[in-house]
Amino acid sequence: MFNRRQLLISTAAGTGLLGNAQAAEPLETLRILSGFPAGGTVDVVARRVADKVRGTLAKVALVENKPGAGGRLAVDELKRAKNDGSTLLLTPAAMITLYPHLYPKLPYGIEDVTPVCGATSVVFGLAVGPGVPPAVKTLKDFLAWAKTAAGQANYGSPGAGSPPHFVGALLEKESGVALSHVPYRGTVPGIQDLLGGQLTSFVGPIGDYLPHVKTGKLRVLATSGPKRSRFLPEVPSFTELGFKALEQVEWYGFFLPGKAAADVVQRHAAAIKAAMSTLEMSEALAAYGLEVAVTSPDELAKAVKDENLAWGPIVKRIGFTPES
Known part of the structure; x- marks a missing residue:
């Protein structure tokens, strides 16, 4: 967000809590939703994380691309998913923080997603x-x-x-x-x-x-x-x-459906942190101009709230409407 505090620049900030997630049996299947076509940066990150968590967080981990409406379709799909930890969303910040100011009939709100952790920044x-x-x-x-x-x-x-x-x-x-x-x-x-x-x-x-x-x-x-x-x-x-x-640093974050259980959030956050924190991942994402930027669930929740509040005056200043 514009003039953001160093929210997602440090990969170390606030990640200590993630190690407390309790071990559990892997999910049978984990879906990672992406609101953009295959081959784009969101898709690249999602597929690399899926590869890393397969066998630990879930026996099967796959990416489902739901392109369209500027990424909104994937967020709406998450809203309608079962709240059992089997569906994750990876999305740039704007779909959650900016779009509520742009689209009066947006089919979802901030309350419909549960922040898990930040992943990358650009x-x-x-x-x-x-x-x-x-x-x-x-x-x-x-x-x-x-x-x-x-x-x-x-x-x-x-x-x-x-x-x-x-x-x-x-x-x-x-x-x-x-x-x-x-x-x-x-x-x-x-x-x-x-x-x-x-x-x-x-x-x-x-x-x-x-x-x-x-x-x-x-x-x-x-x-x-x-x-x-x-x-x-x-x-x-x-x-x-x-x-x-x-000034703007855009982040990509992982989300579960709204009102996800705290232990599920922590377990998913720990698995994603482990996936993102390898040298291999850092080097692979650098080719796309992406920085690894892992945060805790609480930090991501704060980022969503702060950025949503900050976008309002900017949208008003520009005078943008979907029809403009």
Whole structure:
């Protein structure tokens, strides 16, 4: 969330409680729901965790992709699942914390999910490609060019109402430079248009840029973390450049259905912590620009509450509605 306290940056914070989970017989089958297509970062994390907990937390652990409605379908599926520990959800924060402010008829609420633990975190970046002059190498350059671009300056995002959309919208508000928003259905088509020059800039997870930065096809001008990302150490953060309001670290968290028993929560949290805390996992996720960021159930619950409260004023400032 914007201006978050170091909630999910440290993998060690608050994990001591997880070791108290009581041993129990493995579940017959564990479903891990993902609200996004196979091959995306949520799916990658879910499948790696499923591989690690298979045989310990559950005899069979599998991932079910429920793409659609910006990740909302998977949360609704969790709400309707049996409350016996056999169904988990892995989701980015926005589906739980932001969407209640955007969709008046959302079929679920915060009370319908039980926080288990945080898993990973990612920051966003503003990238440009051949649609802007080669001389545009910094955020200052981009904003100066945008002022004189006669309506050509725009930014894409993975979807209207997504956190990257709000990063771009806040950049427009904070800088006073007009930037038109171009929403896409995910990052892949947006980055394709950015590479092709049809789009001048894009705001999305930095991991999606890394292959193209290495080849010189894209230039990342700023990132949304509280400090520079280790994956792009040469790129300044928005905060460093004077745009503190754009600070955002997005986390992915695991959830059980609402009112899950405390011992079930602790057991699942301990198993996920063990799965996430290996060097193998850290190295695998680094390829996607993801940081391992394990938290306790209580910390995740606090994050959900705090971020839900914080999103309201931001949504109001941007003036976004699903129809806008």
